[in-house]
C-alpha cells in the first residue's frame with residue numbers, strides 16, 4: 001500500500017507550522033504572504049488573530065486551486081496583544097509581564113477550499129514560573145525568542161519556564177492540530193490512506 005501525502009498550500013513562512021503539518025502527514029507547498037498586521041482600534045485579540053489568519057489564507061490562495069491554510073498566533077496578557085519582540089529590551093519586557101503568571105495564547109487557523117473559508121480560533125492558557133532577569137538575558141542570547149509571539153518558544157528552552165498548560169500545545173507552537181485536521185478533512189483532504197476517515 002502506498003500512502004500519498006495530501007498536499008496543502010501553506011500561506012506561512014513559519015517553519016513550525018510546516019513541521020506541525022508534516023507531523024500529521026500533510027505535505028505543504030510553502031507560499032508565504034505579506035499582509036498588514038496592524039491591529040484595528042478596539043479589535044479583540046480573538047478577532048485580530050482570526051482576521052490575520054483569514055487574510056493570510058485568502059492572499060495565499062490567489063491563483064491556486066489547492067486547499068490553502070493561513071494562521072496567526074498572539075500571546076495575550078491583561079488584554080494586551082504581544083507579538084514578536086523588536087529587540088532584547090522588548091523581549092525582556094514581554095517575559096517580565098509573563099513571569100510568575102498565567103496568560104493566554106490565541107491561535108487562529110483559516111482554510112480555503114471547496115467549502116469556502118473555514119476557520120477556528122483556539123485559546124490555550126499557559127502558566128509561567130517566575131523568571132529571573134539573568135535568565136531573560138541568557139534566553140535572548142540563544143536567539144530563540146526573536147521570531148516568536150510573546151518572545152518565547154514553548155517547544156524550546158522556554159519549556160523550562162512553563163509550569164502548566166491548559167489547552168492545545170500545538171496551538172501554542174503555531175497551529176492547533178486537532179482543529180486543523182478537522183478543517184482539512186472538511187475541505188476534502190484525505191488524512192488517512194484507503195479512504196479511512198475521522199469518525200464524525
Ligand SMILES: Cc1cn([C@H]2C[C@H](O)[C@@H](COP(=O)(O)OP(=O)(O)OP(=O)(O)O)O2)c(=O)[nH]c1=O
Pocket residue numbers: 011012013014016017032033071072073074075084105147148149150152153154155172173174
Ligand atoms: C508562543 C509561541 C509562539 N511561537 C511562534 C509561532 C509563530 O510562528 C510565531 C507567531 O507569529 P505569527 O505572526 O503567528 O507567524 P509567523 O510570522 O511566524 O509566520 P506566518 O505569518 O508567515 O504564518 O510565534 C512558537 O514557535 N512557540 C511559542 O511558544
